[in-house]
Amino acid sequence: MIIRPLKKLLAASVTSLGLLIFSTAGAHAATFSLSPVSGSTVSGTFTVTLGLTDLAGKQVSGVDIYLNYEPSKLEAQNINVNGGIFADYPLQTIDSTNGKIAIGAKTSSGAPVVTSGKVATITFRALGTSGSTTLSFDYTSGSTIDSNIVEAGTRTDLLTQPPTVTYNFQPSGPFVFHLVPVWNRVAWFAQLPTTFTSYSALNHIKSGCSGSPKAIARRNNGWWESAVLGYGGVAFNLAANNNYYIKVVSACQWQPEL
Numbered sequence: 001m002i003i004r005p006l007k008k009l010l011a012a013s014v015t016s017l018g019l020l021i022f023s024t025a026g027a028h029a030a031t032f033s034l035s036p037v038s039g040s041t042v043s044g045t046f047t048v049t050l051g052l053t054d055l056a057g058k059q060v061s062g063v064d065i066y067l068n069y070e071p072s073k074l075e076a077q078n079i080n081v082n083g084g085i086f087a088d089y090p091l092q093t094i095d096s097t098n099g100k101i102a103i104g105a106k107t108s109s110g111a112p113v114v115t116s117g118k119v120a121t122i123t124f125r126a127l128g129t130s131g132s133t134t135l136s137f138d139y140t141s142g143s144t145i146d147s148n149i150v151e152a153g154t155r156t157d158l159l160t161q162p163p164t165v166t167y168n169f170q171p172s173g174p175f176v177f178h179l180v181p182v183w184n185r186v187a188w189f190a191q192l193p194t195t196f197t198s199y200s201a202l203n204h205i206k207s208g209c210s211g212s213p214k215a216i217a218r219r220n221n222g223w224w225e226s227a228v229l230g231y232g233g234v235a236f237n238l239a240a241n242n243n244y245y246i247k248v249v250s251a252c253q254w255q256p257e258l
Helices: 006-012 198-208
Strands: 031-035 045-053 060-068 074-080 088-095 100-106 117-126 132-137 148-151 165-169 177-179 183-188 213-220 223-228 242-248 252-254
Touching (some): 045 060, 198 213
Antiparallel strands (some): 060 100, 060 132, 060 148, 177 252, 183 242
16 A cells, blocks of 8 residues: 655645645644543544644645554554545545555635644554553654645645654453363463462452362473462462463353452
């Protein structure tokens, strides 16, 4: 998928956006916004609203937006321009390999945008369940070949520094382990309780399952270590992202408390 910058796109076809940027100096007065705001927590499928804001009385004839995301952490699924403040959106592309989204929008003849509003919404699917991810714009002050906001009439670039946002991941749903009366391999993920020891885990399983559990084991330096509820054994902490083996007397479902 090829994403062409605004200046080249317009040089190739004036009718695509119909806008030429002649100047950027001293023209900055507007920017883009992203919602949810930075620091928000996301999970599963979620939408990001891309807005045009801080016009400061300026009139806008079009925009080009180049948004970067991390394809190892997010899947960009869809661009939705319904309800957007522009009349025409000739450029809508998602480059899932390189993590780039391009949107080009323009007004109809004689009707510039004069108020802040929604440009588009983008649907993402969170691929991570811990840590964070960022969205950022391709933007260099004074450049007309990356993200820009074009002023009607003067055709100058109004864009000032757009935001970079960071989203934190959370599990998309409860973690439920289906345990049966054999040794069950359980992957202990980073977002599960970090204060659990082998014994506290066994007691928690006992309270969440009918019957009684009865052992949790791990391999350490080639040796098996185990803790057996009510029978002693080796106590150990449950480290993130490791595999453990839990044995129960009767089948049950166990949901750790996050």
